[in-house]
Amino acid sequence: MKVYPTQSIRNVVLLGNTKSGKTTLAETMLFEGKVIDRRGSVEAKTSVSDNTEIEQIYQRSIYPSLLYTEFMDNKLNIIDTPGSDDFVGGVISAFKVADTGIMVINAQQGVEVGTEILARYAEKHDKPLILAVNQLDHEKANFENALESLRQTFGKKVVIIQFPTETGPSFNSFIDVLKMKMYRFKDENGTREELEIPAEFKDQAEEYHQELAEMAAENDESLMETFFENGVLTEDEIRKGLSIGLAQRDVMPLFCISAKKDIGVKRLMEFIINVAPTPDKSVQRLTDGEVVPCSVSGQAAVFIYKTTIEQHLGEVSYFRVMSGKVTEGMDLVNHENGSKERVTALYAVAGKKKEKLTEIVAGDIGCTVKLKSVKTNQTLNGGNKEWVFEPIVFPPSKFRTAIKAKQEKDEEKLGEILNRAHAEDPTIKVQYSKELKQTILSGQGEHHINILKWHLNNTHKLEVDLFNPKIPYRETITKVATADYRHKKQSGGAGQFGEVHLLIEPVVEGVAANNRFKVDGKELVLNLKGKEEYTMDWGGKLEYYNCIVGGSIDARFMPAILKGIMEKMEEGPLTGSYARDIRVFVYDGKMHPVDSNEISFKLAGRNAFKEAFKKAGPKIMEPVYSVEVLVPSDSMGDVMSDLQNRRAMIEGMSSEKGFEVLKAKVPLAELNKYSTTLSSLTSGRATFTMTYSDYQQVPAEVQDKLLKDYEATEKED
Numbered sequence: 001m002k003v004y005p006t007q008s009i010r011n012v013v014l015l016g017n018t019k020s021g022k023t024t025l026a027e028t029m030l031f032e033g034k035v036i037d038r039r040g041s042v043e044a045k046t047s048v049s050d051n052t053e054i055e056q057i058y059q060r061s062i063y064p065s066l067l068y069t070e071f072m073d074n075k076l077n078i079i080d081t082p083g084s085d086d087f088v089g090g091v092i093s094a095f096k097v098a099d100t101g102i103m104v105i106n107a108q109q110g111v112e113v114g115t116e117i118l119a120r121y122a123e124k125h126d127k128p129l130i131l132a133v134n135q136l137d138h139e140k141a142n143f144e145n146a147l148e149s150l151r152q153t154f155g156k157k158v159v160i161i162q163f164p165t166e167t168g169p170s171f172n173s174f175i176d177v178l179k180m181k182m183y184r185f186k187d188e189n190g191t192r193e194e195l196e197i198p199a200e201f202k203d204q205a206e207e208y209h210q211e212l213a214e215m216a217a218e219n220d221e222s223l224m225e226t227f228f229e230n231g232v233l234t235e236d237e238i239r240k241g242l243s244i245g246l247a248q249r250d251v252m253p254l255f256c257i258s259a260k261k262d263i264g265v266k267r268l269m270e271f272i273i274n275v276a277p278t279p280d281k282s283v284q285r286l287t288d289g290e291v292v293p294c295s296v297s298g299q300a301a302v303f304i305y306k307t308t309i310e311q312h313l314g315e316v317s318y319f320r321v322m323s324g325k326v327t328e329g330m331d332l333v334n335h336e337n338g339s340k341e342r343v344t345a346l347y348a349v350a351g352k353k354k355e356k357l358t359e360i361v362a363g364d365i366g367c368t369v370k371l372k373s374v375k376t377n378q379t380l381n382g383g384n385k386e387w388v389f390e391p392i393v394f395p396p397s398k399f400r401t402a403i404k405a406k407q408e409k410d411e412e413k414l415g416e417i418l419n420r421a422h423a424e425d426p427t428i429k430v431q432y433s434k435e436l437k438q439t440i441l442s443g444q445g446e447h448h449i450n451i452l453k454w455h456l457n458n459t460h461k462l463e464v465d466l467f468n469p470k471i472p473y474r475e476t477i478t479k480v481a482t483a484d485y486r487h488k489k490q491s492g493g494a495g496q497f498g499e500v501h502l503l504i505e506p507v508v509e510g511v512a513a514n515n516r517f518k519v520d521g522k523e524l525v526l527n528l529k530g531k532e533e534y535t536m537d538w539g540g541k542l543e544y545y546n547c548i549v550g551g552s553i554d555a556r557f558m559p560a561i562l563k564g565i566m567e568k569m570e571e572g573p574l575t576g577s578y579a580r581d582i583r584v585f586v587y588d589g590k591m592h593p594v595d596s597n598e599i600s601f602k603l604a605g606r607n608a609f610k611e612a613f614k615k616a617g618p619k620i621m622e623p624v625y626s627v628e629v630l631v632p633s634d635s636m637g638d639v640m641s642d643l644q645n646r647r648a649m650i651e652g653m654s655s656e657k658g659f660e661v662l663k664a665k666v667p668l669a670e671l672n673k674y675s676t677t678l679s680s681l682t683s684g685r686a687t688f689t690m691t692y693s694d695y696q697q698v699p700a701e702v703q704d705k706l707l708k709d710y711e712a713t714e715k716e717d
């Protein structure tokens with residue numbers, strides 16, 4: 001393949017609800033660009049994009065696929081993304097390297113929740129959108145309804161470039177109001193005739209054409225003047241106006257297609273080449289905010305947006321050239337870890353098919369193989385400037401599970417595979433929780449995790465168990481309490497003796513420790529001598545006061561007492577969870593001239609603390625998450641009552657273009673498999689996000705249950 005200059009490259013990402021027809025559209029685009037001479041299909045498991053076994057089993061896209069076509073002497077890079085929310089990571093990474101989104105709308109459904117979610121992401125990433133109303137050949141296609149829902153969602157931005165003359169199985173032509181022509185298709189291979197607009201569609205076409213010209217003129221002053229003077233714009237002038245409006249995200253041009261029957265796809269591609277922004281229009285920033293121009297004359301720099309392991313190739317790194325050009329054999333440096341990387345081969349990619357290139361220039365997307373130490377989100381530089389481009393920010397997880405190998409001997413292998421899975425898909429997160437003593441796996445949904453499990457079972461022949469993850473509760477106290485504990489052991493040789501009297505109270509932020517206390521009706525005045533303050537790794541504090549008078553405990557035993565208390569902080573007295581925000585005052589005790597030693601005081605400190613804790617109005621705190629649900633209005637009632645059963649505190653509701661946005665605070669303990677439930681409550685038409693908010697006290701009945709459960713496990717131990 002020849003080397004295409006920056007100005008002859010377009011990078012698009014195909015977006016849309018599941019089953020809208022993105023993969024089918026990608027296939028047809030490749031066919032139109034003659035990368036393939038026969039079209040495969042998703043159903044026949046022969047599409048270029050859905051080429052992995054698991055995608056073929058499910059007949060849906062799971063991974064983002066990079067594809068290219070050559071068209072009108074330009075190179076069009078296409079990233080076909082999965083529509084399911086579970087695999088949104090692939091969409092987010094595509095936004096980093098693509099310059100325009102093609103939003104595929106299923107003409108049977110119009111705007112769906114997926115459309116809405118993806119449009120929000122596009123907005124966040126500042127990407128222009130072109131609308132492709134697909135499946136107009138389907139018997140249930142309804143162009144008017146689809147258009148209406150698009151107008152409701154995107155308002156005046158929607159500008160009609162085409163409308164169909166009829167829909168359903170006989171769909172074979174549409175009116176193009178930019179060209180002011182009718183296109184009619186003779187077969188299912190894109191063979192088209194350009195005809196005059198029939199009389200019955202003339203008025204409608206004129207009306208849309210006028211709207212289009214007006215919309216185009218609005219984006220440019222000189223066009224506006226021309227439009228006022230002549231009342232019309234030429235085709236080229238309209239294109240110019242659209243191009244400006246599209247790049248500014250003010251205009252969403254609407255096209256009519258049947259991806260399956262190859263109707264209208266070529267026109268869509270022509271428009272992309274003529275009007276969609278070239279790669280140099282996208283602003284690419286470094287982490288320090290500096291903007292690096294997408295110019296072939298700059299220092300060579302590539303940004304890695306995805307890595308995978310592929311059969312026969314090994315490690316494959318997908319990148320966009322951010323600046324300059326990379327050539328075969330070039331040395332690049334990964335400044336994040338100092339590794340020097342030789343680019344031994346460069347490829348243009350169409351799914352599994354890799355076409356060798358000698359050079360890739362700024363703005364183009366491709367891949368290379370066998371780099372030594374390169375991860376997603378890293379920049380490789382070919383010069384002295386140590387550029388680091390802004391990383392892709394992946395969405396927070398919404399599904400968590402604990403995972404364990406069925407056979408203990410496989411644990412290490414499991415760990416390696418999971419780390420690898422995270423490297424390939426950063427929305428999969430793995431963490432061993434020392435606190436919960438579980439490996440916690442999180443992702444975007446149950447299906448997301450199940451796909452990983454499928455790989456563990458089938459690709460790696462590893463059997464695993466997935467089970468409910470524990471909740472990282474916290475324990476603290478609400479009032480003052482004291483306890484004395486004597487540790488005494490006399491068995492044969494040297495004995496053990498240590499006695500500790502201590503008082504504990506809650507740490508209240510901003511309120512200093514007092515020295516007068518009332519405990520069980522008695523006044524206690526302490527002599528606060530030494531204060532040590534510790535911030536716990538898991539949040540909150542421990543303050544430790546030495547209030548010993550008259551040498552009842554030697555100063556040398558104080559660290560041992562603290563150590564015992566710390567142990568109990570790490571394994572709280574109520575449920576074994578971490579404790580936090582406690583002040584401890586050690587004010588008295590006893591020693592034995594021979595038998596006192598560190599171990600005795602550690603144990604005495606630990607047990608005194610435990611006893612005091614239980615008397616100090618202890619409470620269990622649980623992590624609470626801020627949850628935001630996007631739900632179609634007709635499912636609102638079901639979603640709401642389900643949330644109420646999950647102890648949710650509803651914080652607000654608002655309507656947004658046919659959807660309701662529900663905000664609530666929900667305990668993590670109640671969010672187990674929420675994504676799955678939400679999906680089944682709404683037939684997959686809702687979505688949500690969850691982010692950690694704070695720790696809150698659990699209700700009394702929940703606390704009772706937790707205490708009982710813990711006692712039972714302690715007895716078993």
Ligand SMILES: Nc1nc2c(ncn2[C@@H]2O[C@H](COP(=O)(O)OP(=O)(O)OP(=O)(O)O)[C@@H](O)[C@H]2O)c(=O)[nH]1
Nearest residue numbers: 018019020021022023024060061083135258259260
């Ligand atoms: N009638 C008709 N069916 C289509 C058309 N485009 C796609 N389909 C069918 O719709 C189904 C889904 O198509 P895909 O291309 O897999 O949809 P997708 O958007 O890639 O779906 P995900 O990968 O799950 O997000 C398949 O059965 C296609 O054959 C079309 O233009 N007309």
Ligand SMILES: [Mg+2]
Nearest residue numbers: 022023060061
């Ligand atoms: Mg697909």
